[in-house]
Amino acid sequence: MGLVALAWCGAAFGRPLTVVKAGEPPALVVLPAQPNEVSRYAAEELVYHIRRATGVTLTVVREGREMPAGGARLYVGDTQAARGAGIDVQQLAREAFAFRAVADGFVIAGSDEGGEALDVSVAAGTLFGVYEWLEEVVQVRWLWPGELGTFVPIHATVVADVPDAIRAPHFVQRQVRGGLTFKSEHPTMGFSPGALEDYAHAQAVYLRRHRMGRAKNLTYRHAFTDWWEKYGAEHPEWFQLVNGKRGPTAPGRSYSMCVSNPEFQHKIVELWRERRAKDGSAASHYLNAVENGIMGLCECDNCRALDGPQPDDFLDYYARTSKMMGSHCVTDRYAKFWLAVQAEARKTDPDVTLVVYNYFNYYYFPSAAITLNDHILVGSYPSSGWYPRSPEENEWFRRQWQGWARTGAKLFSRGNYCLDGYNMPYVYAHQFADEFKFQVSTGMVATDYDALTGQWSTQGPNIYLLMRLQTRPDEDADRLLEEYYGAFGAAAAEVRAYFNYWEAYVVTQREHTSAVFDDMKASRWRSWAKVAHEVFPAASFTPAERLLAAAAAAVKDDAEAAQRVEFLRLGLVQAKLCSRVAGLLTLADPHATPERGAAALAELAAFRHAHEREWIGNFNHSAWIEDASWVWPAAKSNQSN
Structure with missing residues (x-):
């Protein structure tokens, strides 16, 4: 398959490079004279995350133009500096990238193609190199789409050793299908059109950040x-x-x-x-x-x-x-x-x-x-x-x-x-x-x-x-x-306990879950909401709510971590609402009627409308499952298992 194994750690390092330090001019980000879309976007991502980490906005310039006063140079893409350092991006494997120290800074240059940087079919070696550097040096972690899900530790100073290495992804293809094609017959239960567009973009950014x-x-x-x-x-x-x-x-x-x-x-x-x-x-x-x-x-x-x-x-x-x-x-x-x-x-x-x-x-x-x-x-x-x-x-x-x-x-x-x-x-x-x-x-x-x-x-x-x-x-x-839990600050232990509770619950309920799906003729991928109330009854949420309350108390003085705990709490609220609606409207109950669950369904719809831009979940996918799981006011052709 022509795979290039990726040596993520243990690279040889050169001299230290100061990117941002109080009292010193910050580094300049230098692009080729005519950057492609991938390298241009890679520079944007570098600047964004450094600003989140330090509060300093790095200046982006192009080769061949007058350089403002600044510190070290961060050369991004197929620059003359990269070529002078012996990096021929045309000879790199597709998606590979090189790190190389140069006299006035360092180079990140990769095998790129023309096209949109967020298009997973477009080779983006330079972008992958920037993400690799951000992970290793700045300790950035991408938990979920959006700013809240982007964990960037605060740094007064960013001083990075420059690795001299060529790297490439481990797998010839890394793909997680985006789940954006599921369409519900009940639009009020999913995203509004504008929110869906924004969610799709945020998810595309997230997927690319994970290469x-x-x-x-x-x-x-x-x-x-x-x-x-x-x-x-x-x-x-x-x-x-x-x-x-x-x-x-x-x-x-x-x-x-x-x-x-x-x-x-x-x-x-x-x-x-x-x-x-x-x-x-x-x-x-x-x-x-x-x-x-x-x-x-x-x-x-x-x-x-x-x-x-x-x-x-x-x-x-x-x-x-x-x-x-x-x-x-x-x-x-x-x-x-x-x-x-x-x-x-x-x-x-x-x-x-x-x-x-x-x-x-x-x-x-x-x-x-x-x-x-x-x-x-x-x-x-x-x-x-x-x-x-x-x-x-x-x-x-x-x-x-x-x-x-x-x-x-x-x-x-x-x-x-x-x-x-x-x-x-x-x-x-x-x-x-x-x-x-x-x-x-x-x-x-x-x-x-x-x-x-x-x-x-x-x-x-x-x-x-x-x-x-x-x-x-x-x-x-x-x-x-631990990287994931660490983003919750002082609540890391409580958040770990919260998810450990649910993982233990799911494991111990394995036989019961399988039996419920068989007995109620539900699909694990299409009509899960038929059985949600049986697999996750109301009592199962009580210990989890206590754990999240403890997490919230632990971060009451940390606004960002508190927001992340609240993000988890909102997801639990939605799950509990959906379990309640499932018990009232499940197609597995011949006595279920739209009237019986109308109030609970309206509460769920109002919740989603109020929180549709917080990305707690893909509401369209949930609504698509609900189409095939619940009794609705009008008969529909897709009410099957």
Whole structure:
């Protein structure tokens, strides 16, 4: 994959550099004569955080213009100073950056592309270098979007040793999908349009600060969603055979492909060759063969002949209500399909990499007879295994990952776990971190998590580890959480106890939670609000409220820390309101009526309206879940599980 391992610590350091010190001229930030958007924005971010830390606003100048009097120079981007120091940004790996001491200051210069600095598809090495420097030198931490979530320790003086190093992100791709596409049928329950726009921008800034991006332009999605319309009439044999019929089982339904069909395999490669000839981009080295978002269902003799032996424990850790129940393990047929497509594509490009998912009834690892290779990139996509897990369940999921790693394929995490939890204080931070580190230790090369539901005030530890481990994969989870808690000042111990309470609660309620979801026919990602009152009853909030009251008392003389504690309290208020509404309006209760929950629903809507610009959570995502969970005044087509 052409990965460059990132040595975050232990770099060689040069002479000390004074950036800001009382009585001395502050440093100047120097940009290239014609800076690109990335370096310009990197300078803005540097100035912003130094001002937050010291109260001093650094002056930004461009090379080739008259320099005002100042202290050291902080050269940002592809400056002449960088080139004079031997940094050729064109020779750096995509997204890599260099730190280099020079006679009058130091250089941060990286591999950048033209385009918007906040666009995660744009290489932003210089920006990543600035963030790295801010973390290491100024100890900046980004807890959640917005100013309140940006923790910048106060410094009277900033004196930094200048590292001489070249660094690049650990993973070829770091992606957490933004969760901004969820739309509710009840706009009053979500963001107003202006607030949504501002929230989206604040979240984009936050994601970039955590170095979301990609060193390779991977291209993948469910690849065949429009194929029935395009090719179904002429080539029905390319599509699933179910109950003697080719194609979708009903109009508009998703469908899988007849992956054993050689003509279908050749068509995939033919279309890839056409795109490759047309655009000639680096992305053409990747061939998307991701099946549609459905189980592999084809029952034809040729597909069945490719299947391996059925594992005894194939369905042991799926809910009894899962669509997987009664399914047939088809992993081997998909592995053989990928190899066949790859063999054909290699006639054009020997270095082509096939991007695929393991999914539903081909998530279980292949039989021992299957050998893949490092030019098959598998997105590990479990459709079960929500956190927290039992030890036995956890071991089963690890065995699946290890089984795929043994095939020789490259793996990336494509889990949907982050969709769990609604806006409740559903904390599973340590188990997530353990799994992440296990995957890193067994060869994970990229990430793609779906999706960031943005429940910052109730699920902060989950999200913080999700972000920080992608730039610090070897770091201890508890040490990273101490960074998070430390931003609450004198209330750090109380905030730690608060989230520890919720994590212990979620773990001890694991079996009850699973049973409730089964009994009430609710989805962990779509209709969580059907069961919120059962998983988080009113009594569960009382100990948490006491802990936050103690936290507030501890920081009564620290305005910023007090605001952060209040941020957590508001998230708890919303969760408690939502639990109450769920008990009155849940679709799981045949006696629920809109009238029964009208007053509580109005109180929740008023709360969200009053706090929609404090970013305590993504209100649109919560409202989308509520659409499919509660009884509303008018019947709706999406009131399903």
